[in-house]
Amino acid sequence: MSSLLKISDLHVSVGETPILRGVSLEIRQGEIHALMGPNGSGKSTLAYALVGHPKYEITGGSIEIDGSPLNELDPCERARLGLFLAFQYPVTIPGVKVSDFLRHAVSNIRNPNRKEGEGLIPMREFRKELKSLMEELGMDTDFARRYLNEGFSGGEKKRMEILQLAMLKPKFAILDETDSGLDSDAVRVVSEGLRKLSGPQMGVLIITHHERLLEYNVPQFTHVMLAGRIVETGDAALAHELHNHGYATVRERHPQEAAEEQSRHEAAVTAG
Amino acid sequence: MTAAMAQARPFDRSVLRNLMNARCEADWICQLREQAFELFESKRNEALDPEEYKRVDLRAFRPERFTWVPERTERIEFDTLMARRAEFAGNVVHVDGHCLEARLSEEYAAKGVLFGDLVTLLADHREILEPHLFSAVEPAADRFSAWHAAFWTGGTVLYVPRNVELTQPLHSLIALDRTGAADFSHTLVILEEGAKATLLEETTSAQADSPGMHVGAVELILKPGSQLRYVQLQNWNDKVWHIAHQSGRVDRDAFLQWTVGGLGSRLSHIHQHVHLDGRGAQAQVNGVTFATDRQVLSYYTQQTHHAPDTRSDLLYKDVLRDMARVIWRGMIKVDPAAQKTDGYQRNDSLMMSEEARADAIPGLEIEADDVRCTHGATAGRVDEEQLFYCMCRGLERREAMHMIVEGFFQIVYDRIPVEIVRETLSQAVEKKLGIGD
Numbered sequence: 001m002s003s004l005l006k007i008s009d010l011h012v013s014v015g016e017t018p019i020l021r022g023v024s025l026e027i028r029q030g031e032i033h034a035l036m037g038p039n040g041s042g043k044s045t046l047a048y049a050l051v052g053h054p055k056y057e058i059t060g061g062s063i064e065i066d067g068s069p070l071n072e073l074d075p076c077e078r079a080r081l082g083l084f085l086a087f088q089y090p091v092t093i094p095g096v097k098v099s100d101f102l103r104h105a106v107s108n109i110r111n112p113n114r115k116e117g118e119g120l121i122p123m124r125e126f127r128k129e130l131k132s133l134m135e136e137l138g139m140d141t142d143f144a145r146r147y148l149n150e151g152f153s154g155g156e157k158k159r160m161e162i163l164q165l166a167m168l169k170p171k172f173a174i175l176d177e178t179d180s181g182l183d184s185d186a187v188r189v190v191s192e193g194l195r196k197l198s199g200p201q202m203g204v205l206i207i208t209h210h211e212r213l214l215e216y217n218v219p220q221f222t223h224v225m226l227a228g229r230i231v232e233t234g235d236a237a238l239a240h241e242l243h244n245h246g247y248a249t250v251r252e253r254h255p256q257e258a259a260e261e262q263s264r265h266e267a268a269v270t271a272g
Numbered sequence: 273m274t275a276a277m278a279q280a281r282p283f284d285r286s287v288l289r290n291l292m293n294a295r296c297e298a299d300w301i302c303q304l305r306e307q308a309f310e311l312f313e314s315k316r317n318e319a320l321d322p323e324e325y326k327r328v329d330l331r332a333f334r335p336e337r338f339t340w341v342p343e344r345t346e347r348i349e350f351d352t353l354m355a356r357r358a359e360f361a362g363n364v365v366h367v368d369g370h371c372l373e374a375r376l377s378e379e380y381a382a383k384g385v386l387f388g389d390l391v392t393l394l395a396d397h398r399e400i401l402e403p404h405l406f407s408a409v410e411p412a413a414d415r416f417s418a419w420h421a422a423f424w425t426g427g428t429v430l431y432v433p434r435n436v437e438l439t440q441p442l443h444s445l446i447a448l449d450r451t452g453a454a455d456f457s458h459t460l461v462i463l464e465e466g467a468k469a470t471l472l473e474e475t476t477s478a479q480a481d482s483p484g485m486h487v488g489a490v491e492l493i494l495k496p497g498s499q500l501r502y503v504q505l506q507n508w509n510d511k512v513w514h515i516a517h518q519s520g521r522v523d524r525d526a527f528l529q530w531t532v533g534g535l536g537s538r539l540s541h542i543h544q545h546v547h548l549d550g551r552g553a554q555a556q557v558n559g560v561t562f563a564t565d566r567q568v569l570s571y572y573t574q575q576t577h578h579a580p581d582t583r584s585d586l587l588y589k590d591v592l593r594d595m596a597r598v599i600w601r602g603m604i605k606v607d608p609a610a611q612k613t614d615g616y617q618r619n620d621s622l623m624m625s626e627e628a629r630a631d632a633i634p635g636l637e638i639e640a641d642d643v644r645c646t647h648g649a650t651a652g653r654v655d656e657e658q659l660f661y662c663m664c665r666g667l668e669r670r671e672a673m674h675m676i677v678e679g680f681f682q683i684v685y686d687r688i689p690v691e692i693v694r695e696t697l698s699q700a701v702e703k704k705l706g707i708g709d
Binding site: 051052053054074075076078079080084085087090091093094095096100101104105108109112115116117147164168 | 655656657658660661662663664665666667668669670671672674675676678679680681682683686707
């Protein structure tokens with residue numbers, strides 16, 4: 001039976017500022033959803049709130065996987081339940097080797113009851129799996145010995161996120177602008193990588209401005225976010241239209257949200 | 273015999289006489305002790321240099337609670353970090369200021385290498401050792417150096433003749449056992465021209481909670497073209513007071529790699545000085561410190577460039593938890609003659625708790641005009657975004673914190689070519705973190 005990630009009437013604030021104001025979305029394993037929208041509409045906020053960033057406070061609504069609520073769980077517990085975020089800006093962790101980091105991560109995700117100090121996945125098995133996935137993603141296997149993201153180019157960091165996705169095999173993956181800041185070759189590599197990984201066992205939410213990622217990973221659903229709400233849902237054609245014509249027509253169709261977007265923007269400018 | 277007897281005036285002249293009588297040392301040694309004692313008498317009530325000591329709170333340090341241990345023969349088993357990890361070509365063991373074991377491979381002994389206890393070797397090889405004793409550490413430096421010079425109890429000596437290269441490392445263990453024991457061990461390493469050696473030294477406590485005191489000295493003498501790797505891993509229990517003057521003198525084209533690990537002690541203060549004495553001399557100093565509970569670890573590091581074309585490179589990484597405190601004061605000095613000097617010092621502190629406190633004060637005093645000297649210090653808490661990222665990959669907060677801490681130290685480990693040292697430090701850190709074995 002396929003799992004369901006259900007987001008109901010989600011309200012999220014950062015500090016005193018409400019960002020998401022009633023987002024509802026259902027993603028099943030095996031489905032690909034695209035989430036589009038202008039800058040500041042709340043796409044990244046949704047991504048962070050889903051995985052439990054402490055600065056993104058859920059003030060209303062719920063997130064559930066197969067009926068069990070995630071709202072009160074920390075990011076580690078959510079990850080062990082099968083949620084994964086490919087970061088737009090992955091952090092650097094000096095001195096921590098990619099392979100050590102991933103071996104701990106894989107051990108925890110595959111054995112969700114594992115405590116610190118308990119056994120890790122056997123080294124031989126882990127290395128073999130890591131090596132073959134790196135080769136599949138066209139990565140130099142030397143990266144396994146490097147420190148996590150230290151000195152990595154933008155494209156290398158994004159590929160590292162996809163490698164982690166491949167190793168951790170989550171039920172639900174959120175990709176936050178994984179294609180931004182990359183040249184077209186790198187976008188192709190990442191897109192193809194994702195296509196290989198996604199399948200009936202993975203539900204994917206792709207946050208993007210671009211179309212390229214979606215060409216390789218055609219969404220069944222495209223959602224458009226404006227001023228903290230999902231204002232439209234369509235199919236791949238909607239993504240195509242937004243890419244070609246921008247958000248002007250969306251704003252025309254949703255004057256209330258467009259006005260809110262405008263006043264938010266002005267408030268931000270005044271505050272700045 | 274109890275070592276914890278109360279004394280009206282600790283370490284007075286009668287104590288010194290007892291020590292000299294018990295040792296039956298040569299006259300020249302007794303004379304040195306007497307001279308140092310005069311210095312100690314004049315300095316013991318003098319204020320310490322505020323530049324060096326103002327952040328080091330010694331009010332709870334009570335010298336009268338510690339005594340020199342006149343006799344010690346029985347062997348005990350220790351938990352050492354390094355002794356069983358590798359094949360050593362020699363090892364020396366000191367307990368409560370007495371040497372209980374000294375061994376050197378026949379192969380090295382046949383090459384003229386001396387390795388053993390300061391008391392014995394000074395008696396047998398005065399002509400070699402006397403010129404170097406207290407040539408790097410100045411007894412008159414302050415109260416503690418004078419105290420040490422008057423009362424030194426022994427210590428490990430390594431002498432390597434010209435062009436002799438020791439490929440296997442040597443091990444030195446300094447232990448405290450009895451309650452209230454005072455250790456004044458003196459490490460003296462002399463590498464003649466072109467010699468090479470690796471000495472791994474550790475300090476440890478046989479009992480988990482017996483108070484002790486170490487007022488020590490380390491002298492590392494590197495003649496032209498020699499190469500020394502010296503490690504001192506301080507791993508006393510948390511009832512020990514550790515105050516030491518440690519100094520290296522690096523001559524022309526010689527290379528000193530000096531690694532310091534600070535894990536134990538209630539309070540430690542180390543004055544660590546590298547002198548670049550000859551043209552082309554190089555020194556690399558690595559520090560790994562991990563302070564927990566209410567520990568205070570203090571380092572006053574100096575890199576003094578006396579000659580041109582010299583290089584010094586110092587990196588300390590400090591991790592603090594609970595209420596611990598780490599103080600680091602660093603200074604690069606460049607003499608007018610030391611042109612084309614390259615000096616570097618850096619200290620990074622990582623705090624695992626809100627109550628921990630780190631003070632890092634780098635400094636430069638440059639009197640030459642064609643040099644490159646850089647320094648830096650950072651201090652901060654474990655980064656929340658790094659923790660969040662790790663947690664998003666299924667690591668619990670605590671495990672994530674530990675991984676980030678180990679990564680923080682890894683940057684120093686990467687500078688240490690001796691595998692056993694890297695392993696020892698990393699496992700000692702894991703143990704203190706409460707993970708691993």
